[in-house]
Amino acid sequence: MAGIVESVSELIVSVFFDENLPKINELLIVQNDQKTELIVDHIDQNGLVYGLNIRNDLTISRGQKVKRSKKFPDIPVGEQIIGRVLGPFGDPLDGLEPISDQVKRDNIIKLPTKNTEFVPKKTEILETGIKVIDFFTPFVKGRKIGIIGGAGVGKTVLTMELINNVAKIDKGLAMFCGMGERIREGHELWETLKDNDLLKNTSMFFAQTNENPIQRSLIGMAAATAAEYFRDELSRDILFFADNMYRYVQAKNELSSILNQVPNEGGYGSTLFSDIKILEDRLSSNDNGSITSVQTIYIPADDITDPAVQLIQNEMDSVIVLSRKVAEQGIRPAVDLNLTTSSLLTPEVVGERHYLLSIEVSSLLKKYQSLKNIVAIIGENELSPKDRSDFQKALKLINNFRHNMNVMTKLTGVKGDYFTREQTLKSIEEILI
Numbered sequence: 001m002a003g004i005v006e007s008v009s010e011l012i013v014s015v016f017f018d019e020n021l022p023k024i025n026e027l028l029i030v031q032n033d034q035k036t037e038l039i040v041d042h043i044d045q046n047g048l049v050y051g052l053n054i055r056n057d058l059t060i061s062r063g064q065k066v067k068r069s070k071k072f073p074d075i076p077v078g079e080q081i082i083g084r085v086l087g088p089f090g091d092p093l094d095g096l097e098p099i100s101d102q103v104k105r106d107n108i109i110k111l112p113t114k115n116t117e118f119v120p121k122k123t124e125i126l127e128t129g130i131k132v133i134d135f136f137t138p139f140v141k142g143r144k145i146g147i148i149g150g151a152g153v154g155k156t157v158l159t160m161e162l163i164n165n166v167a168k169i170d171k172g173l174a175m176f177c178g179m180g181e182r183i184r185e186g187h188e189l190w191e192t193l194k195d196n197d198l199l200k201n202t203s204m205f206f207a208q209t210n211e212n213p214i215q216r217s218l219i220g221m222a223a224a225t226a227a228e229y230f231r232d233e234l235s236r237d238i239l240f241f242a243d244n245m246y247r248y249v250q251a252k253n254e255l256s257s258i259l260n261q262v263p264n265e266g267g268y269g270s271t272l273f274s275d276i277k278i279l280e281d282r283l284s285s286n287d288n289g290s291i292t293s294v295q296t297i298y299i300p301a302d303d304i305t306d307p308a309v310q311l312i313q314n315e316m317d318s319v320i321v322l323s324r325k326v327a328e329q330g331i332r333p334a335v336d337l338n339l340t341t342s343s344l345l346t347p348e349v350v351g352e353r354h355y356l357l358s359i360e361v362s363s364l365l366k367k368y369q370s371l372k373n374i375v376a377i378i379g380e381n382e383l384s385p386k387d388r389s390d391f392q393k394a395l396k397l398i399n400n401f402r403h404n405m406n407v408m409t410k411l412t413g414v415k416g417d418y419f420t421r422e423q424t425l426k427s428i429e430e431i432l433i
Contacts, residue, residue, distance in 0.1 A: 003049065003066040005030065010258055011056065011212060013038055015049045015066045022049060022068045025109045030057075031065040038066070039073060039109075039214070041259065050259070052214045054089075074105040075222050077229035082173065085190060085204040088218040093206055094190075106229055108221045112281035113228075123349050126292070129165040129418035130158075132335045132401040135358065135428065137318035137342040138350050139166065141237065142290035144283065146245075146313055148297045148304065149322030149334070155296040156185050158322070158333050159243055160192055160407045162294055165418065167198050172237035172292075173230055174198065177223035178206040180216045180247025192407050213258070216251035224282040231289040238291045240283055246298040249276065249308045266307035273311060280315040304339075318342035331402055337365050357428055361397060364432075368394030396431045 003017040015028065015038070022028060022040050028051050030036040036059070038051030053060065054073075075081075075090035076099045085094035090105070092098055124141040128134055137145055139162075149155050167174040178186045186206050193199045203226060207219035220242065230236040242248075249272065256269030264270050283293045297312050302324060313319055320340050327334035347355040371383065371391050380388060406416025419427075 002031070003028070003068075005060060005062050005064045005066060006048065007062060008053075008060050011053045011214060011255075012041075012258055013051045013053050013060055015051055017047055017049055020068070021047060025072055027069040027071050027073060029067050029069050030060055031067060032057075032059055034059055036060055037069075052255070054212075054214050054218075056212050072107045073109055073218065074107050075225055076100075076103040077106045077226050078104055078234075081203045081226060083199045083202065085206060086222075088205070088207050088215045088222045090222075106225050108218060108225045110225075111278060112284065113232075113286070125350070125421070126166055127421050128162055129420070130161065130333070130403050131419050131424045131427070132333060132337070132340075132403065133162075133320065134419070134421050134424050135354075135361075135401075136335075136337065136340050136345070137320050138344050138354075139292070140317070140344050140349060141292050142285035143317040143344060144280070144293045144295065144315060145318045145320065146295050146297050146316035147320045147322065148299060148309065148313065150299045150302040150324055153322040153324055153327045153334050154332060155298070155322060156181070156189075156243055157405060157408065158320075159241055159294060159296055160189055161403075161405045161416075163189070163198070163202075163239075163241055164192065164196055164407050166239060167201060172239055172290075174202040174239040175223055175227050175241065176202065176204045177220055177240070177242045178204070178208055179219050179242060179244055180207065180209055180211075180251055181243050183208045183210060185243070213251040213254035217248060217255060220245075220248050220279050221282075224279060227291050228282060231286065231291055235288045237289050240291050240293040242293065242295040244298050245276075245295045245312050246300070246308060248279070249312070264307075268308055272308060276308075276311050276315065280312075317344055331398070332405070333403060335401065337398070337401070338362075338369060354425060357425060357432070360432060361428060364390055364394045364397065367391075368398075393431055397428065400427055400431060 003015040006014045006016050021043060024040055026040045028038040034057055036057040037054055039054055041050050041052050043049050073089060080099050080103050087093055126139040126141055128139050147155050147158055163174060186208055193202055205219050205223040207215040227238045227240050230238055252275050253269050261269060283291050285291055297309055299309055300306055321336040322334045323336035326336055345358050367390055371387060404414050404417045409416050
């Protein structure tokens with residue numbers, strides 16, 4: 001039996017069913033000219049079904065009939081989506097033909113598979129060609145790296161450089177998920193991949209700032225679904241790039257407000273922890289293949305203690321912190337070397353040589369921070385010979401980690417850099433002598 005639309009409030013449509021209630025996350029079809037689709041969000045105790053108006057259709061009105069589809073939101077998966085740019089429901093955004101209806105599709109809203117016993121057969125470090133990343137936050141296959149920073153400090157540019165450098169070398173499939181970021185940035189990334197002949201090994205999913213919060217909250221799940229299929233069914237290794245995880249939280253928060261849900265103490269939706277945890281756990285590795293993810297995380301008002309930022313950060317194996325103070329000094333990438341951390345910087349992962357160098361460099365940089373204020377007051381010449389030597393070494397190290405981006409060559413006219421891991425370690429050793 002069909003339901004009847006009871007009310008329409010922004011993106012929320014309430015539908016009354018006498019019997020045969022739909023399931024949570026099921027698609028409902030409004031019987032209007034557009035055949036508008038709704039996703040069941042929740043059902044109250046009186047049998048009133050609350051659906052999300054996923055395409056923001058304004059033609060829905062009270063009294064219209066609604067039918068169950070007995071289907072769930074899905075996307076096409078498999079080889080046919082490689083080289084394509086898709087929306088959260090598999091709609092093409094690249095101006096090319098829609099993907100055939102005969103292609104296998106998979107539900108996007110689901111829990112991660114249980115796999116608590118997976119142990120990597122070996123540790124494989126992927127070279128990025130960027131000194132500061134290869135040294136402080138080694139890029140290990142199957143792990144997660146977070147790039148944290150406020151607005152305008154270079155998160156997206158650094159992500160584009162990583163895609164450009166790593167995707168060229170690694171034979172896995174690259175996937176990019178744009179969550180709530182600027183349309184311009186998505187277009188620039190597409191142009192960069194096309195110019196570097198990387199689209200043939202890349203799938204892209206976008207729900208940018210112009211989309212409603214429903215689509216922005218679902219795009220991460222859609223991209224994760226595609227990655228899971230390649231990993232589980234085709235045994236492929238995936239490089240998964242997400243820009244921006246905080247926008248995913250924002251989209252969920254907007255939906256929570258629209259649904260009149262009581263926020264937690266930090267002002268976020270009450271399901272903040274589970275929302276982040278479910279998506280992050282889906283971006284995992286198993287015996288079939290690996291998902292190596294790089295996720296940018298926007299810091300609201302440059303407050304790194306924000307509860308959402310902290311929750312996402314806790315899911316990362318390595319955290320690269322981009323600082324506005326460093327950016328103002330003209331250093332690119334604007335990495336705060338003292339706040340950037342990695343649980344993978346161990347002798348077992350990077351080797352004894354790299355590990356011991358990292359300890360010595362970290363010690364010098366911390367000493368530099370304490371000496372910097374003294375130098376600003378009394379001058380460098382008043383330092384002891386040992387302190388003056390360490391201060392100069394720290395300055396050379398900071399300059400050594402500067403990097404000219406390959407993806408910015410067209411704009412700056414400066415040729416991009418690429419350093420092997422051996423070159424990076426050798427350059428540091430030469431400074432520390």
